Amino acid sequence: MYDILFRGCRVVDGSGAAAFPADVAVAGGRIVRVETDLDGPAATLVEAHGLVLAPGFIDPHTHSDLTLLADGRAESRIRQGVTTEVIGNCGSSAAPLRGAAVAETRAEAAQLGVTVDWRDMDEYLARLRRQGAAVNVAALAGHNTVRGSVLGYDDVQPDGERLAAMERLVGDSVGQGARGLSSGLFYPPGSYAGVDEMAALAAAARAAAAGRASASRGATAVYASHIRDEASAVLAAVEEAMAIGERAGVPVEVSHLKLSGPPAQRLLPELLDVVAAAADRAVPVGFDLYPYTASGTWLIALLPYPDQQGGAEAAAARLEDPAVRARLHADHAADRDGWQERSGVGDWARVVVGLCPGDEAATGRSLAELGDERGRDPLDVTFDLIVASRGLADATFHDQSEDVVRALIAHPAVAIGSDGWSVAPDGPLADLPEHPRTYGTFPRVLGRYVRELGVLRLEEAVRKMTSLTAERFGLTGRGAVRAGAWADLVLLDPGAVADRATFTEPKRFPDGIQCVVVNGRVVLRDGVRTAELPGMVL
Ligand SMILES: [Zn+2]
Numbered sequence: 088m089y090d091i092l093f094r095g096c097r098v099v100d101g102s103g104a105a106a107f108p109a110d111v112a113v114a115g116g117r118i119v120r121v122e123t124d125l126d127g128p129a130a131t132l133v134e135a136h137g138l139v140l141a142p143g144f145i146d147p148h149t150h151s152d153l154t155l156l157a158d159g160r161a162e163s164r165i166r167q168g169v170t171t172e173v174i175g176n177c178g179s180s181a182a183p184l185r186g187a188a189v190a191e192t193r194a195e196a197a198q199l200g201v202t203v204d205w206r207d208m209d210e211y212l213a214r215l216r217r218q219g220a221a222v223n224v225a226a227l228a229g230h231n232t233v234r235g236s237v238l239g240y241d242d243v244q245p246d247g248e249r250l251a252a253m254e255r256l257v258g259d260s261v262g263q264g265a266r267g268l269s270s271g272l273f274y275p276p277g278s279y280a281g282v283d284e285m286a287a288l289a290a291a292a293r294a295a296a297a298g299r300a301s302a303s304r305g306a307t308a309v310y311a312s313h314i315r316d317e318a319s320a321v322l323a324a325v326e327e328a329m330a331i332g333e334r335a336g337v338p339v340e341v342s343h344l345k346l347s348g349p350p351a352q353r354l355l356p357e358l359l360d361v362v363a364a365a366a367d368r369a370v371p372v373g374f375d376l377y378p379y380t381a382s383g384t385w386l387i388a389l390l391p392y393p394d395q396q397g398g399a400e401a402a403a404a405r406l407e408d409p410a411v412r413a414r415l416h417a418d419h420a421a422d423r424d425g426w427q428e429r430s431g432v433g434d435w436a437r438v439v440v441g442l443c444p445g446d447e448a449a450t451g452r453s454l455a456e457l458g459d460e461r462g463r464d465p466l467d468v469t470f471d472l473i474v475a476s477r478g479l480a481d482a483t484f485h486d487q488s489e490d491v492v493r494a495l496i497a498h499p500a501v502a503i504g505s506d507g508w509s510v511a512p513d514g515p516l517a518d519l520p521e522h523p524r525t526y527g528t529f530p531r532v533l534g535r536y537v538r539e540l541g542v543l544r545l546e547e548a549v550r551k552m553t554s555l556t557a558e559r560f561g562l563t564g565r566g567a568v569r570a571g572a573w574a575d576l577v578l579l580d581p582g583a584v585a586d587r588a589t590f591t592e593p594k595r596f597p598d599g600i601q602c603v604v605v606n607g608r609v610v611l612r613d614g615v616r617t618a619e620l621p622g623m624v625l
Contacts, residue, residue, distance in 0.1 A: 089114050090607055092129035093578065096140035100568040101553035103546050111140055113574040116607035121570055131609060133602055135578055139545070142553040142566050143170025143575030143605065144529050147311070147375050148342050148504030150174065151224070152181035152211075153192075154516055155509050157199045159220040159620055162511035163521075166596045166616075167529040168577030170605045171223040171625065172509065173560055176342060177313040178271025180229030182211035183256045185236035191398055192232070198444065198479065200515050209263035212624050219620035221610045222509065223575065225560055226624070227269040227311055228260035230288060231277040240276045240398040245284065253284075254291035261295035264624065266560055267309035267337065268292045272324070274388065275395045278315065282331055285310075289335030307561030311340040317382075318351045318428055325361050329372055338371040340559060343506050344495055345382065345487055348428055352488045362498050373559045375504035376495050378531045380487040381590065383441065383506070383522040386480040387473055391418060391426055399478025406470045419466055435465035437485040439590070441520040445475035450520050451591075454482075483522055483590065496532070497542050502551045502559070503532050512594040521593040527586030530597035534585035545581055562625055578602040 091113040097106045098121065110125035111118060146164065149172040155161065164172060175181070184192055184206050193203050205211040208228060215224060237252045238245055245253060257268055268289050271277045289310045296308035310332050314324035325341055332339035344362075346352045365372035387395055387402055394415065395402050405411050419426055435455035443449045449457055449472055457472075458465035472480045495501050507525030510516040529552055536542040543551075557566030564573045577600060584599030596614075603611035608621035 089119070089127065089129040091131045091133065091574070091604060091609065092125060092127055093133045093135050093140050093576070094125070095137060096135040096578070097137055098568050099139050099141045099546050099549045101142040101549055101566050103550035105546060106139065111568060111576070113576075113604065113607050116574055118568060118570055118572050118574050121568060133578065138578050138601060139581050140568060140576060140578050141168070141549045142568050142572070143577050143603065144168050144552040145170070145556040145562065145566055146172040146505050147340065147502055147556045147560060148173060148176050148506050149508050150176060150179070150506070151509035152226070153196050153199050153201050155215060155220050155224065156201045156218060157515045158509070158511055159218050160511055160514070160616065161221040161509035161622070162616060163507065163525050164222050164509050165603050165605070165610045166526065166600060168579060168600050168603055169222060169529060170575035170577070170603065171225065171562065171565060173225045173227060173266070175227035175229050175265065176269045176311060178229045178231035178269055178274060178277045180227060180232045180269065182206065182208040183228065183233065183236060183260050185256070187239040187398065188232050188235035191235055191240070194399065194479070207263060208260040208265050212264050216624055220509070220622040221620050222605060222622045223565070224622060224624050225266045225562060226264065227267050227309070228257055228265045228292070230268060230270040230280065230285070231274060233257055233288070234276045234280065238276065240396065240401070242275070242279050242393070242396055244279070250284065250287060253288055257288045258291040258295040261292045261308055262299055266307065266625075267296070267311060269311045271313040272315040273313055273317070275392055278392055282327060282334070285331045286334035289331055289337050293335055293337045308337050309340055309560055310335065310337045311342055313342045317345050318347045319354070319425070321346060321351055322354060322357055322361060325358075329365065329368055332370045332372065333368065336370065338559060339373070341372070341374045343382070343504065344374045344376045344501065346491050347382065347484070347486045350428060352491055355491055355494055359494060359498065362495070362500055365500060371559065373502060373555070374500055375502040376492070377504060377506050377524045377528050378492055378496060378536060379522070379524050380489055380492060381483050381485040381522070382487065383483045384481060385478070386440070386469060386482045387478050389469055390415070391424060403474050403476070403478040406474050412467070412470055415470070416466060439483045439485070440472060441481040441483060443472055443476050443480040445477065446472055449480070493536070493540070493542050496536055499547075502555045503529060503548070505529070521588075523586065523588035523590055523593040525588070526594060527588035527597060530584050530599060531586035533579070533581070534599070538581065538584070565625075574604055574607040576604040
């Protein structure tokens with residue numbers, strides 16, 4: 088007796104090999120047979136009628152650390168066919184928490200209705216397991232969180248003792264189940280760290296992963312980085328990430344690869360050379376990308392680094408001082424330290440406000456529109472919103488090029504990752520503004536870039552969503568349709584799969600995702616979510 092039998096599928100197995108006809112049987116959480124003409128009996132029979140059965144998609148880049156605790160249904164993920172997500176990216180993770188990082192994380196969690204009752208990675212992961220989630224989760228320890236824990240949020244350098252304390256936090260987190268270290272060198276306090284600090288911490292992650300290899304959990308510790316610069320200095324920033332990985336002896340993942348702003352977009356040929364040459368580095372180097380021409384981050388990231396210092400509340404408080412605002416106006420007009428390009432702002436219409444507690448009317452409006460409506464300079468609007476939200480406002484930045492997305496998405500070393508999070512359009516997280524990548528990333532690649540534009544083959548796109556990411560993050564037994572693998576599966580219609588989430592209506596579910604299975608249990612059937620929460624912490 089099988090738990091589930093998929094009959095009459097076209098199997099796209101995740102390896103990149105051509106699709107083939109087969110039936111797929113699931114029992115005890117695993118795929119047990121991939122053969123033609125399998126007979127039941129099965130508790131659940133799914134007639135596929137020639138639709139594509141693929142491994143559940145693995146999202147290497149999300150920020151669901153806290154949202155999963157608010158709503159474990161992960162509907163924005165499973166509706167896309169995503170069955171595993173890697174959390175703790177861009178240097179920001181829910182654990183470990185010490186010192187000043189406790190208050191920062193509490194403020195962020197409070198916005199989502201989550202109470203922080205953990206400190207270490209094992210305590211956080213235990214809470215996640217206890218509450219349950221629809222998707223599998225692999226966690227990274229975030230460098231900004233670790234640095235905030237030990238050094239706070241100011242522009243300071245660690246002495247030997249403090250560096251050792253950070254190494255212990257990273258090592259302990261990996262020992263307790265994190266799959267590696269993430270960095271967000273674009274954001275303070277991560278931006279204050281140099282290569283030496285990062286290499287030391289990545290090495291601590293590697294040592295801890297080697298220590299747990301005996302427990303057959305794999306020796307992989309990944310260094311995943313939101314690199315220091317995604318605009319004109321992007322090539323040096325990619326090189327820095329690779330150098331950190333090589334010094335520490337760990338694989339590198341360059342997160343959400345992009346070229347921000349027109350000057351950087353001229354670097355596409357050079358960037359493609361760097362991506363191609365990454366295969367010759369001393370450690371494995373991977374890249375991921377989301378298929379959109381707009382990014383999203385905190386509004387505070389528009390400020391020069393010294394003015395971001397001390398964390399969200401401190402930065403907001405400083406902007407209440409008219410003298411500080413006057414100095415910033417002068418700096419912006421003079422484009423000091425390349426501020427205008429780094430902030431992506433040559434055009435205020437390209438920056439659209441998202442979540443803005445304290446000034447909800449700003450949500451969905453561009454800084455140019457708000458400037459007109461309120462009779463304020465857009466830079467002052469930016470300051471106003473940061474003050475009103477106590478530094479928590481975020482925004483969408485329409486600063487990239489479709490040509491760059493197409494060129495990068497076609498490269499075999501580039502995986503698909505959303506930079507989104509687990510949310511749902513109903514329930515406790517319903518009111519969060521979203522970037523459409525949260526609901527649309529994976530179907531958008533399959534619909535737009537595979538079917539409509541022919542930029543890549545279906546089998547290759549699925550490889551970039553499954554086995555490629557499983558291999559990079561050491562997720563053994565995932566990302567493949569073969570006997571013995573975990574039964575994470577998605578049944579989809581390749582002729583209909585498409586994203587429907589847009590920048591104006593970002594919470595629309597995709598089309599064409601028929602059935603999704605996580606660890607052998609059905610979480611989505613005929614477009615209807617079940618009550619199952621079968622996700623595991625990997
Ligand atoms: Zn990032």
